[in-house]
Amino acid sequence: MDKLIIGTHEFSSRLLTGTGKFSDKKFIAPMLEASKSEMITMALRRVDFLMPNENILNFIPKDITLLPNTSGARTAQEAIKIARIARASGCGDFIKIEIINDMKYLMPDNEETIKATKILAQEGFIVMPYMMADLVSAKKLEEAGAAAVMPLGSPIGSNNGLQTKPILEMIIEHIKVPVIVDAGIGKPSHAAEAMEMGADAVLVNTAIATSFDPVKMGRAFSLAVEAGREAYLAQMAKQSKYANASSPLTGFLHEN
Amino acid sequence: MKTNTLSKENVGFYQELKKFENFDFDEYFDLVTDEMVLESIHREKRDKYDFLNLLSKRAKNHLETMAVKSKELTEQWFGRTISLYLPIYISNYCSNECTYCGFNKKNKISRKHLEIYEIEKEAIAIAKTGIKHILLLTGEAEKLVSLEYLGDAVEVLKKHFSSVSIEIYPMEVNQYEFLKKKGVDGLTIYQETYDKKRYKEVHLSGKKSNYYFRLNTPERGAKANLRAVNIGALFGLANLQKEAFFSGIHAEYLMNGYLNTEFSVSLPRINSAEGNFKTNYQLDDSTFVQFLLAYRLFLPRLGINISTRERADFRDNLLNLGVTKFSGGSKTAVGGYTKEDKSTEQFEISDKRSIEEIVAMIKSKEYQVIYKDWEQIS
Amino acid sequence: MQVVVNGKEESLDNDNIILSTWLKDKNIDTNGFIVMINDEIIKQESWQSVVIKPSDIIEILNFVSGG
Numbered sequence: 119m120d121k122l123i124i125g126t127h128e129f130s131s132r133l134l135t136g137t138g139k140f141s142d143k144k145f146i147a148p149m150l151e152a153s154k155s156e157m158i159t160m161a162l163r164r165v166d167f168l169m170p171n172e173n174i175l176n177f178i179p180k181d182i183t184l185l186p187n188t189s190g191a192r193t194a195q196e197a198i199k200i201a202r203i204a205r206a207s208g209c210g211d212f213i214k215i216e217i218i219n220d221m222k223y224l225m226p227d228n229e230e231t232i233k234a235t236k237i238l239a240q241e242g243f244i245v246m247p248y249m250m251a252d253l254v255s256a257k258k259l260e261e262a263g264a265a266a267v268m269p270l271g272s273p274i275g276s277n278n279g280l281q282t283k284p285i286l287e288m289i290i291e292h293i294k295v296p297v298i299v300d301a302g303i304g305k306p307s308h309a310a311e312a313m314e315m316g317a318d319a320v321l322v323n324t325a326i327a328t329s330f331d332p333v334k335m336g337r338a339f340s341l342a343v344e345a346g347r348e349a350y351l352a353q354m355a356k357q358s359k360y361a362n363a364s365s366p367l368t369g370f371l372h373e374n
Numbered sequence: 375m376k377t378n379t380l381s382k383e384n385v386g387f388y389q390e391l392k393k394f395e396n397f398d399f400d401e402y403f404d405l406v407t408d409e410m411v412l413e414s415i416h417r418e419k420r421d422k423y424d425f426l427n428l429l430s431k432r433a434k435n436h437l438e439t440m441a442v443k444s445k446e447l448t449e450q451w452f453g454r455t456i457s458l459y460l461p462i463y464i465s466n467y468c469s470n471e472c473t474y475c476g477f478n479k480k481n482k483i484s485r486k487h488l489e490i491y492e493i494e495k496e497a498i499a500i501a502k503t504g505i506k507h508i509l510l511l512t513g514e515a516e517k518l519v520s521l522e523y524l525g526d527a528v529e530v531l532k533k534h535f536s537s538v539s540i541e542i543y544p545m546e547v548n549q550y551e552f553l554k555k556k557g558v559d560g561l562t563i564y565q566e567t568y569d570k571k572r573y574k575e576v577h578l579s580g581k582k583s584n585y586y587f588r589l590n591t592p593e594r595g596a597k598a599n600l601r602a603v604n605i606g607a608l609f610g611l612a613n614l615q616k617e618a619f620f621s622g623i624h625a626e627y628l629m630n631g632y633l634n635t636e637f638s639v640s641l642p643r644i645n646s647a648e649g650n651f652k653t654n655y656q657l658d659d660s661t662f663v664q665f666l667l668a669y670r671l672f673l674p675r676l677g678i679n680i681s682t683r684e685r686a687d688f689r690d691n692l693l694n695l696g697v698t699k700f701s702g703g704s705k706t707a708v709g710g711y712t713k714e715d716k717s718t719e720q721f722e723i724s725d726k727r728s729i730e731e732i733v734a735m736i737k738s739k740e741y742q743v744i745y746k747d748w749e750q751i752s
Numbered sequence: 753m754q755v756v757v758n759g760k761e762e763s764l765d766n767d768n769i770i771l772s773t774w775l776k777d778k779n780i781d782t783n784g785f786i787v788m789i790n791d792e793i794i795k796q797e798s799w800q801s802v803v804i805k806p807s808d809i810i811e812i813l814n815f816v817s818g819g
Contacts, residue, residue, distance in 0.1 A: 136819035143817065161818025164758040164811065165785060171816045173784030189818050203813060206793040207786040274819065301819075323819035367441035370691040371660045 119347050122319055124296055125211075125244040125265040127183065131156045132313065133343045134185070134298065135336070136323025137174055145332045146177045153336030157183040159214055159323070161190070162200050175209075185246065187214040194233035201238050213238060214268070215247040224274040228255040232262055239263025248300055251282035256289045256297075267293055268321065270301035271312065275324050277304025280311055290316040306335075306342030313346025314353075386590040387627050391568065391620060399426075399616055406430040415443050420672050425622055428668035429615050434660065440667040444696040447674040456736050457699045457744045458729070459507035459539070460500055461681075463708045464488045464527055468513030470543075470580035472566070474611065474644055474651040476721060477513045479580070486708035487518055490526050497534040499711040503703055503729040506746040507537040509562060511706075514543035514582060521549055525556045532557035536746045539602065543581065544591040550598030559748075560602035561595035563588070564642060568620035569612035576611055592624070596632035601748070603628065603637050604679055609657040609665075610644030618665045625669075625676050638677025638699060639669055645683075645722075659688060663695065670696035682706075682725040689725055693739050702732035753806035767806060772799040786813040 122129040135155040137146055150158065160174045178184070186204035191197035194217065201213040215238070217230045231247045232255065239245050244265045249255055251269035259267050269289055272278035279302060280286060290297050296318035303309050309320045322339050329335035403426070411433045414424035427433060428440065465487040466477045476483065488496065500508065508531055512519045524542065531538050539560030540553065550561065567573050570585055577583040592603045605624060607617035621639060629637050643657040657665075669676060679699040680689055689700070704723055705711050727735075733743050753767045764774070771794065775782050787794045788811040794802050804810070 137817040138819035140817060159819055160815045162786075162813050163816045165780075165814055167778055167780060167812075170780050171814065172781070174815045174817050175784050184815075186815065187818055203786060203788065203793065204815075207815075209815070321819075366438045367445060367694050368437045368660075368663060370687075371437070371663060 119344055120351065122296065124246070127244070129156045129183070129319075130154070131340070131343075132319040132347055133309070133340055134158070134300075134319055134321040135326060136160075136321065137178070137327075138323050139327040140332065141328075143172070143174070143177045145327075146174075147179055149326060149332045149336040150179060150182060152333045153326070153340045155182075155336070155340070157185050157212075159185045159187050159321070161187055162204055163190070183212060184209040185212045185214050187216045187248075188234075189216045189218070191215075191217050191234075192219040192227075192230075193217065194230040194237070197230070197234040198237055201234075201243060202241075205243065211242060212244045212246065215245060226250055226270070228252060231255075232258045235259055235264050236262040239265075246298070251285040251289065253285065253288045253292060256293050260293055260295055264295060266296040266298050266318070268298045268300040271299045271308065272302030274301045276302055277325055278302050279304055279308040280315075283315070286312070286317065287315060306338045309339055310342040310346035310349075313343055314349045316350055319343075386586075386593050387624055388586060388589055390623060390627050391589075394619070394623070395570075399613070399619070402426060403430040403432070403615070406432040408432060408435060411436050412439070415439055415671065422619075422623060422626075422672075425668060425672040426619060428671055429618050429665065433668070434664060437660065437664060437667065440664070440671060441695055444667045444670040445694055447670055448696045448698065451674050452677075452698050454741045455744050456693070456697065456741050457507065457677075457747060458505060458732070458736075459509055459537075459699065459701055460503070460505045460729070461509045461511055461541075461701055461704050461706060462493075462496055462500065462531075463511045463706055463710065464493055464496075465512040465515065465519050466708050467515035467518050468580075469515050470513070470582040471578040472582060473576045473578065474566075474608065474653075488709055490523075490530055492709065492712075493527050494530045494533075496709065496711045497531055501534040504733075504745060505703075505729060506535055507539070508535045509539045509541055509560075509701070511541045512543075514580065516543070516581075519543075521545075521552060524553060528553060528556040528558055537748065539604070544588050545594070547594045547598045550595050550600060554598055554600060559600060560604065561592070561600050562604040562640070563591045563595070564606045564608055564640070565589060565621065565624070566608045567611040568607055568617055568624070572612040592628055592637075593631070596628060596635040599634060601634075601636060602677075603632075603635055604640060604677070605637070606640035606642055606679075608642050608644060609662075610651075610653040610655050612655060614655050614657055614661060614665075618668065622669055622672055625673055629673065629676065636677065638679045640679040640681065641665060642681065642683060663692070666692065666696055682723045683721055684724055686725040686727055690735055690739070693736065693741060700732065700736070702727065703729035753804075755804060755807065756809045758810070758812060764804065768803050770800060771802040771804055774804060775799065784814045787811070788813070 122132050131154045133155045134157045136159040188197035188200040197215050197217050215231050215234050217227045218224050226248050228250050235245050235247050246266045247259050247264050248268045256267045272281040298319040299312040299317045300321035303322045304325045312320050326332050326335045406427050410427050414427040467485050468477045468479050471479050528538055538558050540558050541562035573585045592605050595603045607621040625637055625639055644653050677698045678696050680697050681701045682704040736743050753764050755762055789808050
């Protein structure tokens with residue numbers, strides 16, 4: 119599979135994963151191995167001294183790229199603060215901006231996300247904003263300096279697949295930075311579908327973490343992403359070969 | 375033995391055709407807009423009215439769009455393959471008087487009729503080219519070109535070719551069944567013209583003058599369970615758009631009724647420049663292409679068969695437009711593959727290239743040549 | 753002295769306690785902790801040289817699971 123390039127980093131895998139919702143964190147490392155995912159998300163939280171959460175980094179192999187998210191932030195300011203803390207702790211320059219103040223559907227706030235992206239991009243972060251699928255916002259994010267855009271397929275946790283497909287198509291066609299479909303991918307077939315459409319990558323958390331066998335499901339998704347990407351590349355190769363023919367199919371009727 | 379004649383007007387395809395016999399094609403074509411044409415091109419499944427839109431003058435503005443769609447559909451349903459076959463004429467004696475044909479009984483031409491051993495010699499010469507699919511042609515002279523003679527001819531050809539099709543006078547179902555047992559798997563029969571009145575005018579005598587009998591011939595072939603049936607109108611005898619429409623809906627009727635049979639269409643056209651027959655309905659190249667594309671869009675699974683009647687460069691350009699079958703290295707004279715003294719050709723061959731040259735051309739356009747589509751083993 | 757820890761008021765016995773000592777007293781694994789005092793991140797190497805003062809606003813964070 120061809121390499122995924124985000125910012126200046128190269129990845130061999132086009133499947134991003136998340137650490138949320140696992141029944142047991144011990145599954146994370148074997149899931150990463152089975153899925154070949156090279157980038158995983160995590161959140162930043164205040165330590166609860168009575169019930170401290172074990173440091174999630176203990177469960178993630180050292181060679182995996184960390185993608186901290188700004189979950190909990192409801193405004194651009196809060197997201198920026200979280201991003202700076204995450205980077206200062208030494209986990210790298212990647213940041214997934216997630217600004218949600220809708221607690222029912224968990225819809226991201228595109229406007230605040232654009233604000234945060236502008237500032238964080240200027241500070242040298244590799245910004246990957248999670249967004250509601252909308253072409254206008256995607257363009258603004260790109261202009262603001264986002265290294266990728268992450269439109270949702272359907273609401274977080276819904277597993278409803280690519281409900282935003284028509285908009286995703288627009289975004290894929292017009293946005294130059296990598297388009298990573300994030301949220302709502304409930305089945306490997308959804309992932310294959312997104313890749314076949316031309317998405318550059320997908321982020322899958324719920325469907326893998328809550329699966330009965332997250333390791334097997336991780337592998338299933340990895341295969342689906344590869345299948346979809348190969349299909350997309352085959353289609354692209356055919357189109358570039360035949361669609362740009364030097365003379366049209368019926369050109370000969372007008373010759374001499 | 376009961377024969378299923380299908381020779382009357384109250385059965386078969388004529389029931390469909392007569393629904394459009396008084397249809398005002400000109401009035402309909404006048405109403406066709408660019409939007410209608412584009413909708414017809416991009417629809418998932420196209421019906422008779424889409425077909426009409428694609429045959430209209432208005433559709434000429436959209437040939438390239440039709441071509442792109444046609445190529446896509448052809449590749450989807452046939453892949454990038456071309457079947458090759460070769461015709462063999464074994465007799466040009468004829469009892470019909472078709473005003474447009476070189477073999478017309480009134481024409482003073484040298485008549486030839488091959489003996490079975492001569493047919494075998496022709497077969498051996500042809501088989502050297504690697505061709506495995508042969509089309510056997512005769513004129514109509516029922517005593518000379520008897521069912522028995524045909525059976526023997528087919529038997530000998532089967533020794534050298536895996537697929538034998540016939541293009542001969544219309545027969546009854548039981549006769550097709552007889553020939554099928556001998557090894558025939560395909561039938562070609564052209565209606566010549568779907569215009570009943572015109573049909574009478576150009577078929578002056580002989581058995582061919584029976585319009586309904588001829589019209590139902592492809593159906594009788596399908597009823598006999600022949601594997602492949604190829605139809606078509608001879609463009610040049612009557613209004614071109616109507617011939618294209620009727621041949622198209624004839625194919626649709628057959629495809630819907632006989633799922634066991636593969637159907638294909640040819641686009642033979644009279645060339646005023648040659649021969650003695652002058653036509654008021656000259657099918658020009660761009661309308662030819664339009665009809666080809668319209669057939670493909672209307673019936674994505676219909677084979678499209680182009681013979682060496684067409685010029686080499688023209689045929690080459692048709693490859694990308696939806697063609698699925700080609701003849702090549704053809705000789706349309708009786709004994710044309712072996713005899714030195716040239717007997718009269720049924721029509722003038724424009725594409726005189728050898729099989730090797732045609733194969734090379736097909737491959738250069740990144741299509742695969744199919745010599746043998748099947749092998750009948752029972 | 754009074755300080756704010758993770759948004760809550762907390763009373764510390766001593767004035768001026770060393771950060772590393774204070775954390776050790778909590779008896780939990782501090783691996784991966786991110787400590788901020790008054791909006792400034794204190795790197796782990798510096799924990800033993802930083803003193804908590806009255807009214808300091810302390811944030812102790814770590815990375816947890818999330819999507």
